[in-house]
Amino acid sequence: MAAPTTTPRKFLGRLSLPERTFVADALRAETVGGVLLLVAAVAALLWANVLGGSYEAVRDFHIGPAALGLDLSLQHWAADGLLAIFFFVAGIELKRELVAGELRDPKAAALPVVAAICGMAAPAIVYAVVNAVGGGSMAGWAVPTATDIAFALAVLAVIGTSLPSSIRAFLLTLAVVDDLFAILIIAVFFTDNLNFAALGGAVVGLGVFWLLLRKGVRGWYVYVPLALVIWGLMYNSGVHATIAGVAMGLMLRCHHREGEEHSPGEHIEHLVRPVSAGLAVPLFALFSAGVSVSGNALHDVFSRPETLGVVLGLVVGKAIGIFGGTWLTARFTKAELNEDLAWPDVFAVAALAGIGFTVSLLIGELAFAGDATLTGEIKAAVLMGSLIAAVFSAALLKRRVRTYQALCEEEERDDDLDGIPDIYEQDNPEYHLRMAAIYERKAAEHRRKAELAGASRGEGDSPA
Template sequence: MPLSRIRWRSSAARPRTPEVPPVAAPRPPHSPDSPSRRAFLGLLSLPERRYVADALRTETVGGIVLLAAAVAALLWANIPAVSASYDTVRDLHFGPAALGLDLSLQHWAADGLLAIFFFVAGIELKRELVAGDLSDPKAAALPVIAAVCGMAVPALVYTAVNTAGGGSLGGWAVPTATDIAFALAVLAVLGTSLPSALRAFLLTLAVVDDLFAILIIAVFFTGDIRLPQLAGALAGLALMWILLRTGVRGWYVYVPLAIAVWALMYNSGVHATIAGVAMGLMLRCTRREGEEHSPGEHVEHLVRPLSAGVAVPLFALFSAGVPLSGGALAEVFARPEPLGVVLGLVVGKTAGVFGGTWLAARFTRAELNKDLAWPDVLAVSGLAGIGFTVSLLIGELAFADDPVLAEEVKAAVLVGSLIAAVLAGVLLKLRDRTYRALTEAEERDEDHDGIPDIYEAGNPQYHLRMARIHEDKAAEHRRLARAAAAAAGSEAPGGTAEGAAGSSGAGDRPA
């Protein structure tokens, strides 16, 4: 999900964010000297690192809430004393029937609340396309290829398993999506100090995942088109575009219009979440002179907490509650459809992302940061196998006519995501000491100017500040040495300060 956060620039790229003090952009540690080779997973520019840190903070908190909602749903659906009420509450219908919106609580969560999630995804995608990494074909090549392979291989794994087992091919898209919030929640629980470049790589994969998930839903899960309602939705979008371009402001204008567009889109037969994406793509995501934030960034900042803290967790609460009895879990590995989902997430996603990354690096002459190793990329590729929000949504759409199979596929998404999280967590823990050292080096700020020292290697003022700091420390240690020598001399019978200091110093020297 995440997003416009990451730009895979070379280390010499000029920062775009104006509010950061201008410092010389350093060459990432151990980066190749040849200009024909680009550093992969090297040091992010300072503005990018700060932007990624802010994004990760929000996504991690949202992911933890999402994880709690999923656990609550599983407990609610599997504790015998209250399990019956789960289906009762989830199937509760309300809404204006005259407008075609008499929906169950589960459908309100999937079609209504997730439109907010896709609205935020649309803003992030727009920013990537106009000002981020996806605007530069050369810089975008590696993460895009990795993400495309990370979606294609799971689909092929699912197709192969169901072709061999005689299952339905309708769920091929279920294991293709990555839930970045859930992946970051797993990282938060594990406490792994993953370097910012690896986290940025995971976020970039989520951007392309979101793009293709949107296309999959729009192309493959659109029902019978009702042209009058679709025309009304398109007219509402056109009106919104005109209002935005003419500078009209006010939530009281856009919120009612957005609700109307969503309702018309829902009744048109096109999945309602597409309305959220379309509205997100309309916002301007480039800054003009005098602007601290673009309109898209401002709106995203306001709406993201609602998406991450309310919309997605409520969707999880009413979608993740599947029976996990021994018989139900056995069906996950006995029937080809859920088995294809599990293998697609665990094997296909990992192999696709890792293989695509290696091939892209091989043929685009990108050289891996020498502080990292390919097993690190493999571990992050395993995290990409955590599919939740979009996977559950596609599972509901793919098997809407077979509720029993839909529940089994949901259970498969949970099982596959859990296995992927455990395997990736083990791989990351094996390198935790290395990650902590890299993270500490990125965060060290000995001159206390608010800019990590690693970003000031080419700044003469930084070195002058550090020289003064060390000179002051040296002077203080000389003063302490004289004081210690004087104290030792006064305590030694018949001795002098100089003699005591000399004997002390000699005694500390190795023989």
């Protein structure tokens, strides 16, 4: 008896229909957020370079209760407060991927996890090599490791409109894993002077949050005040306050129970994502992206080892790391690239992940907190590296757009007009019966038109 043959597993293959719908909705929301983020970043640059004095006065204006340790500048409120909302959504996304998305299957999860790890390690190595050779500071090694999903998907929406859903999902999943490791980097490497009393209070608050969720308690008036208390305690503990947002996001249930159309996590994400993408992240960009741009500043970006390391890490390290990790996974496992795609597609998306705006700016502020001048230069390097990565990846995507269009047309085709793309019904006998009926009806219409045309020609040829 012959041994059964195993079909090589395809990666970047066709998504399930529910997963594809989720990815499409997430892409639309993140795309709008990316556009707003771009507008806020441009506004910050114009404001800082035209009316620099007023920009600094507003950015450094302090507000908040000093007795609670929360007398913060507007810039810190944006970075520590509003970004907690962004990381709350990231936590929900990660939880959903773990229980219902691409990360629920360890074999399928291996690809984006390996790609994300390589995509963070390679930029850090590039930064370290540049600064080791140039004698710069190693403190900024983590700056080029992050990917800004909102900016990346905004570029994808403009240039790669016909990108297949599978590779879009790969970018989305990759960015979620990237966010997780960025959170770990912030928690491990940028936490000092721990206040264990405040940290203990935050942990207790998270325990109460989890218990209320498990008991099925509902009502924003319960969870919002509790979330604010947890955030305040986490901030005062010395751990970056955004970790509180991630922890609460991970606690939400993201799998469906019988009779549920949406899980609580999906419902809350649907409500909070517009606040994150439309308010929290753009305001962070407004108060963080305002750097002075001049000829000397641009020269310093490409001549100073710290800033050059950031630029090369984002542009070169990200592309090589993600593409290399993906290729090695395919080379040394049984996985094969989907036959509809080519390796240039993967490289284009890997280059797109070099857009590292939001979290890179945050890590830059944390890494060089004691040096305002270098912090500004690092921010300029993040902006420059992200811009170069966006232009480079856009050029690569543009070259593949015709191929993408053909793939997307095949994915979207719905000849039987039942609202479900035909590609998802090809193994369904009822689908084949419907298609046979459609083809028979079209053939009958064609025969009837031919008969009418023949009859018309016969009447024209008959004598009067």
